[in-house]
Amino acid sequence: MSNKxxxxxxxxxxxxxxxxxxKNSFLSNWIGVTPFFIFTLFFxxxxxxxxxxxxxxxxxxxxxxxxxxxxxxxxxLSSYWVSIRISFATALAGGLLGFLMAYAIxxxxxxxxxxxxxxxxxxxASNFAGVPLAFAFVATMGRTGMVTVLLKNVxxxxxxxxxxxxxxxxxLSLTYTFFQFPLMILVITPALDGLKKEWxxxxxxxxxxxxxxxxxxxxxxxxxxxLGGMILxxxxxxxxxxxxxxxTGGFINLITIMVGSQIKGDVLYNPGLxxxxxxxxxxxxxxxxxxxxxxxxxxxxxxRK
Numbered sequence: 001m002s003n004k005x006x007x008x009x010x011x012x013x014x015x016x017x018x019x020x021x022x023k024n025s026f027l028s029n030w031i032g033v034t035p036f037f038i039f040t041l042f043f044x045x046x047x048x049x050x051x052x053x054x055x056x057x058x059x060x061x062x063x064x065x066x067x068x069x070x071x072x073x074x075x076x077l078s079s080y081w082v083s084i085r086i087s088f089a090t091a092l093a094g095g096l097l098g099f100l101m102a103y104a105i106x107x108x109x110x111x112x113x114x115x116x117x118x119x120x121x122x123x124x125a126s127n128f129a130g131v132p133l134a135f136a137f138v139a140t141m142g143r144t145g146m147v148t149v150l151l152k153n154v155x156x157x158x159x160x161x162x163x164x165x166x167x168x169x170x171x172l173s174l175t176y177t178f179f180q181f182p183l184m185i186l187v188i189t190p191a192l193d194g195l196k197k198e199w200x201x202x203x204x205x206x207x208x209x210x211x212x213x214x215x216x217x218x219x220x221x222x223x224x225x226x227l228g229g230m231i232l233x234x235x236x237x238x239x240x241x242x243x244x245x246x247x248t249g250g251f252i253n254l255i256t257i258m259v260g261s262q263i264k265g266d267v268l269y270n271p272g273l274x275x276x277x278x279x280x281x282x283x284x285x286x287x288x289x290x291x292x293x294x295x296x297x298x299x300x301x302x303x304r305k
Contacts, residue, residue, distance in 0.1 A: 051282070055275035067276035076277065079255040083238055084284075086169065086254070090176040091233035097177070098184025099226055106192040119189070122182035129179050134246035137175045141166050167248050175247060176240065180233050187232060191225035228295035235288045239281065255281060 058064045070076065105115040140147050143160060151157040165171055195218070203213045241256040250257050255277060262274030 048282070051275050051278055055272060055279050057272050059270065059272065064272070067272040070273055071276055071280055075253075076258065079253045079258045080280065082253050083255040086173055086176065087234045087237040089173050090180045090237045091230045093173070094177045094180025094233050095184050095226065095230035098181040098229070099188050101181070102185045102188045102192055106189060107195065118185065122185040125182040126179055126186060129240065130242035131246045133175060133178065133243050137166060137178075137247065141171070167251065169252065172244055172248060172252060175243060176237050180237065183236060184229050184233060187229040188225055191222060195221070224295040224298040228292045231288045231292040231295070235285050238285060238288075
């Protein structure tokens with residue numbers, strides 16, 4: 001009886017403590033996410049509304065559709081095409097390289113110290129862009145860069161005589177890849193960590209070889225995450241501006257450089273057209289992000305099973 005009374009007393013004390021504890025109000029539940037909504041309003045919603053509104057205005061502020069009609073001119077379509085090509089190339093190269101490195105540090109048997117070092121490097125290198133990145137590549141692979149001079153003096157290989165040019169489409173793609181593959185490592189590593197050992201054990205018990213396991217089990221499961229990561233890389237490259245402008249000086253006709261020249265240029269000054277170009281970029285990025293979202297949802301369903 002004493003144990004029963006003690007249990008009843010303890011239960012009552014816990015119930016009284018819960019009743020005394022103040023309940024969170026509606027305001028306190030939402031106050032933590034208030035900065036996010038403020039940031040979204042002032043830096044995403046309002047700028048987007050202003051962007052679309054100004055895209056339908058001429059230099060005098062009058063309503064016009066000419067800005068969007070000019071998007072179909074050969075020069076502008078060429079700019080979009082060049083940006084899409086370089087984004088696709090760097091997304092493919094950075095995605096494959098990043099996936100292989102992430103696979104090596106997760107599924108592979110590399111030491112934990114190597115994994116920590118690569119992930120730390122990826123966190124820094126994925127944000128290393130703009131003028132510093134352009135200067136680093138000029139100092140490394142420019143005509144008088146360290147690697148260029150080393151190859152020429154030691155191995156008697158002149159990469160510029162062989163057709164390489166840092167200030168061309170190939171050179172810019174190589175520069176973009178530097179911050180693309182670390183981003184892919186950060187994106188794909190959680191998916192690789194989510195792979196279950198039971199899948200490999202079941203495949204081995206059924207007589208599957210390592211190659212068959214990779215083709216029939218691993219790649220189908222990871223393909224949505226891989227493609228989703230590459231789409232994210234595509235968008236990351238498509239919106240880059242400072243690196244290309246600092247490295248090539250605007251000689252490569254990227255759509256981001258054309259937007260800048262229309263909004264703040266002295267010769268090609270047409271803000272309305274620049275805003276229309278930016279709206280076109282937003283549409284392209286939105287399409288890519290929709291594909292990314294759909295692929296991530298499919299991948300997450302596999303990893304939850």
